Amino acid sequence: MRKQEAILLDNPGLSIEGKKIARILGFFGVPWRALTTGKLLAHNGADRDSSSKCRLMSSSDTLLQLINGLERDPAFTQFWEEQVHSAFVYAGDDSEILRKLIRRLTGDNGIVISKINPGVGDLTVSDQLHDFCKVMAGVRTAASKADFDTSLVFNTPKESTINIISLGHGGTFLKLEYNRVPVFFSTSKEIIDIDAELTSQNFDVREHFLNAVPLVLYIKWAFRDACWNAPETNACLVIDDPVLKPTHGFVNFQELLSLMKRHKFSTNIAFIPWNWRRSAPQVVRLFKENPDNYSVSVHGCDHTRAEFGGPDRRRLYCKTRRALDRMNRHESITGICHDRVMVFPQGIFSEAAMSALKHSGLIAAVNSDVISSDSQPRAVTISELWDIAVMGYSDFPIFTRRYPWEGIANFAFDVMLGKPAIVLIHHDYCSDHCARLIDFIKGLNALKCPLTWSSLGEVVRRSYRQREVSPDVVELEMYGTELRIENRSGRRKRYLIRRRESEPSGIKEVRVGSEEMVWNFHDGRIDFEVELDPGESRIIAIKFHDLDGNGQCEETASYKAKTMLRRYLCELRDNYVTTTKLRFVGSAK
Numbered sequence: 001m002r003k004q005e006a007i008l009l010d011n012p013g014l015s016i017e018g019k020k021i022a023r024i025l026g027f028f029g030v031p032w033r034a035l036t037t038g039k040l041l042a043h044n045g046a047d048r049d050s051s052s053k054c055r056l057m058s059s060s061d062t063l064l065q066l067i068n069g070l071e072r073d074p075a076f077t078q079f080w081e082e083q084v085h086s087a088f089v090y091a092g093d094d095s096e097i098l099r100k101l102i103r104r105l106t107g108d109n110g111i112v113i114s115k116i117n118p119g120v121g122d123l124t125v126s127d128q129l130h131d132f133c134k135v136m137a138g139v140r141t142a143a144s145k146a147d148f149d150t151s152l153v154f155n156t157p158k159e160s161t162i163n164i165i166s167l168g169h170g171g172t173f174l175k176l177e178y179n180r181v182p183v184f185f186s187t188s189k190e191i192i193d194i195d196a197e198l199t200s201q202n203f204d205v206r207e208h209f210l211n212a213v214p215l216v217l218y219i220k221w222a223f224r225d226a227c228w229n230a231p232e233t234n235a236c237l238v239i240d241d242p243v244l245k246p247t248h249g250f251v252n253f254q255e256l257l258s259l260m261k262r263h264k265f266s267t268n269i270a271f272i273p274w275n276w277r278r279s280a281p282q283v284v285r286l287f288k289e290n291p292d293n294y295s296v297s298v299h300g301c302d303h304t305r306a307e308f309g310g311p312d313r314r315r316l317y318c319k320t321r322r323a324l325d326r327m328n329r330h331e332s333i334t335g336i337c338h339d340r341v342m343v344f345p346q347g348i349f350s351e352a353a354m355s356a357l358k359h360s361g362l363i364a365a366v367n368s369d370v371i372s373s374d375s376q377p378r379a380v381t382i383s384e385l386w387d388i389a390v391m392g393y394s395d396f397p398i399f400t401r402r403y404p405w406e407g408i409a410n411f412a413f414d415v416m417l418g419k420p421a422i423v424l425i426h427h428d429y430c431s432d433h434c435a436r437l438i439d440f441i442k443g444l445n446a447l448k449c450p451l452t453w454s455s456l457g458e459v460v461r462r463s464y465r466q467r468e469v470s471p472d473v474v475e476l477e478m479y480g481t482e483l484r485i486e487n488r489s490g491r492r493k494r495y496l497i498r499r500r501e502s503e504p505s506g507i508k509e510v511r512v513g514s515e516e517m518v519w520n521f522h523d524g525r526i527d528f529e530v531e532l533d534p535g536e537s538r539i540i541a542i543k544f545h546d547l548d549g550n551g552q553c554e555e556t557a558s559y560k561a562k563t564m565l566r567r568y569l570c571e572l573r574d575n576y577v578t579t580t581k582l583r584f585v586g587s588a589k
Contacts, residue, residue, distance in 0.1 A: 004226040006032035009040065009058035009066060017090065020191040021057055021215065027194060027383050028219055029228045029467060037066045041076055053085035055222045060185075061092035064101040067178065081179050088218045090186045091152060102154060105176040105183060112155040112170075116148050120168040123147070123209055127448075129164060129175075132221045135233075135416050135449040136213065141409040143167060144207045151210045152187040165214065173214040186214035194383040201347070201369040202400055203385040205413040216416060228465040228477070230388070230418030231488075235444065235451040236459045237423045237437075238366065238401060240270040240299060240343065241574070244279035244287070249427030249574035250582075253283050253294075259434055260293045265441050268456040270299035270343040273326035274567055277333070284334045295455035296338045297366070298323055300345035302563045303570075308344050308353040309373040317356035318553035324360060339457030341366055348373045354393035359506065359547045364389065364397045364460040364480040368424055386417050388463050389479040395500050397479045399460060404429070404440040412447055420463045421451060427574055431582045458484070461539065469496070483540040487532035497540065498527040508543040 006025050010018040014034055025032045040054075058066070070076040091098055095113075103109050127138035143151075153170035154161075163171030164184070176183045188210040205212060220227060242248035260267060287294040300307055301323035308316060320342070327338045340362045344353075347369035354372075357365060370390050371377050384390050389397035401422035402410055411421050421444060429437055445451060452462070461484040466476040472491065478499040487493050501507065504521040511517060512530055517540075519528040532538060555563075 003052050004030070004055065004223045005052070006030055006055050006057055006223070007040065008032055008034045009037055009056055009062045010034055011062075012036060015059070017059065017191045020193050023194055023383070024191070024215060025219065027386065028223065028226075030219060030223045030226050037062060037069055040066070041069050041079075053083055055085050056087040058087070058089055059092040060089055060098045060101045061094055063087065063089050063183075064097055064104070067101070067104060070179075077179060080181060084181050086182045086184065086218075086222055087178075088184050088186070088215065088222070090191060090215075091189045093189065098152075102156075102185070105178055105185070106156050106161055108156045108161075110156075114153050114155070114170075116143055116151050116153055116167060116172070118143070118148060122167075123172065124166045125213070126162070126164050126166070129162070130448055132175075133164065133217060133448070134220065135412050135447050136217060137448045139409050139412050141206050141209060141407060144209065146190075146207060147172075147188075147210045150188050150190045154185075154187060164217070165210070172210055173217075184214070184218050186210065188214065191215060192382065194381065194386060196382055197379045198371070198382060198385060201371055202402065202406075203382055204406070205410050206407060209409070213413065216413075220416060226467070228418065228467050230463065230465055232452050232462060233415050233421065233449050234459040234462050235265070235421040235423070235453050236295075236456050237265055237267045237425065237441070238270055238297070238343065238456060239267060240424070240426055241272060241303070241570070242269055242427060243275050243571060244269070244271070244283040244296075246280060246283060247575075248571075249579055250430040251427045252430075253286055256430070256434065257286060257290060257293055259438060263438055263441050264445060264453065266293050266295070266453040266455065268295045268297050268339065271296040271327075271330075271338070272299045272303045272345075272567070273323040273330070274302045274563065276326040276330035279330065279334055279336075284336060287336050288334075291337075291455070295457065296327075296336060297341040297343055297456045298327055298338065298362070299343045301326070302567075303345045304563060304566060306346065306348045306373065308342075309348040309350050311350060311352050311374070313352040313356050314547065315553055316350070316353045317360060317547045320353075320356050320360040320362070322553070324362075339363075339455055339460075341456050341460055343367065344369075349393075350374050351378070351393055354396045354398075356547070358394050358396040358481070359544045361543075363457065363482045364399055366399045366401055366422060366456060366460075368401050368403070370398055370400060386419075388417075388419055388465055388477075391479065391500050395502055396481075397460075399463065399479075404436070408440075408443045408447070411444060415447065415449055418463075418465050420459045422456075422459065428578055428582060431579075457482075466495075478540070481542045481544070484537065485530070485532065485540070486537040487534055490534050492531060492533050495530045495532065496527065497530060498525045499542070500524060501526045506544050508545045511541050511543070512538050 008018050070080050122140040123143050125136045125139045155170040162175040165173035172187045174185045190211045192208050192212040301319045342362050342365045344367050350372050389399045401424045403424050460480040461482050466474050469475050473494050476495050476497045510519045517528045519526050
């Protein structure tokens, strides 16, 4: 048996929930196999050594069958104690079997099992089990309708029972023990289906808390050496639209800088390239003197309505090249380097836009929406949202971002999955001198996981997943078209790097620093190798061929006039209309 392999205990042929667990194990890179309880007991651990202990996963019905079998033969009990690392169990359909199992595990015949009732309080993840709960420790959220319909609450006074996720005075995810082996029991009868199609523009863990979080917590704990993991957690605050003047709406750049330094976070301004000639010298100086705090990215081109939502790839490519040309001009005038990351205006994009961005020299897109504006958009699955970035559009990544009102629970779950924490606000969120913002930043920084705050470009470069193949070899999956890797160990390491790519003919070159690399293609991926000495850091860049055309599209005088009017009216709205309205509302309270 391979180290840290999962065993799915089930009837011959996996059940519906068993198949869902198998898909989640596959997502995290965990090897698994399915066995019946009879086959597991027949093996009796004879071919296993202590370094390959079983991680069992089953329904409550199946675990009770196993326990009944174990108790018929002392050899089976010895196998359980010596060869089983732990077990993850979810509630089966038979309530009587469930009751018998819980009483057997707890030794408490007076345990109360009831349905979740609305209004009894929040679901709360324990803050006492840091090694198990990690970044989710202490997180709170309201139970959803799905939780009400499919989950139960256990109330037991036994000290040997630990509530990992509590609701009121009861537990919905518990740590129990059977013959000195930990058993993690989820009261949810359903496991989330990560192959299901997304029904909104982003995944909301608050709607799936009890059928997603317990299993992911267990997998990340029990299979920590087999799982894909992110080496660090990257974070950045993104504010859309501001012109680089001392104030824009409620954003005061000097005030914001003071808050960043005091509360340890970074801010990226999604900068509209049309404004390339309008940056104020004092704000330019502020950005240049504080590159660890301030950065700028590319926010569309003219920021007109749905400007990246059309189907014409060549036109979108021209628009992207014009945006980058303006950003280059802004950089030459001001000295402010820009992150080659696209933030779509209004979050609107098309399949054609993603292809155009890929060939323009950008390294990624960052967006709050992941479903394209095409008349027949491609389906996006939950597993794609769980990944570091969505890669389904021309193999060009969309890193997702969230508003603060989506809650700490969503950010914490993203971090547990290995995704970066990218926060989205507009200037009006700073209407109280950033008090709400700072409260939220404090909440993020209080998570049981250190955040690495940096520029948006560095967030993209440093966001990837990896796992150790051996002490000297690391397998790594790349998402952006640029990657920064650092060997933080004390020994030389070889990195086996792969990246999804369905059209290898579009690749111009792969470089590590100034060195051009040899790469291979198979099964929809490119791969190559890099060796790093201890403490060495390198940037890997994948360059794509330009698209046909000179990258220039003519703009009519009418379009230019309308764009200028739109930009000035939007600035008028932000600086006067919105600020006056919100200040009036605030004074009236």
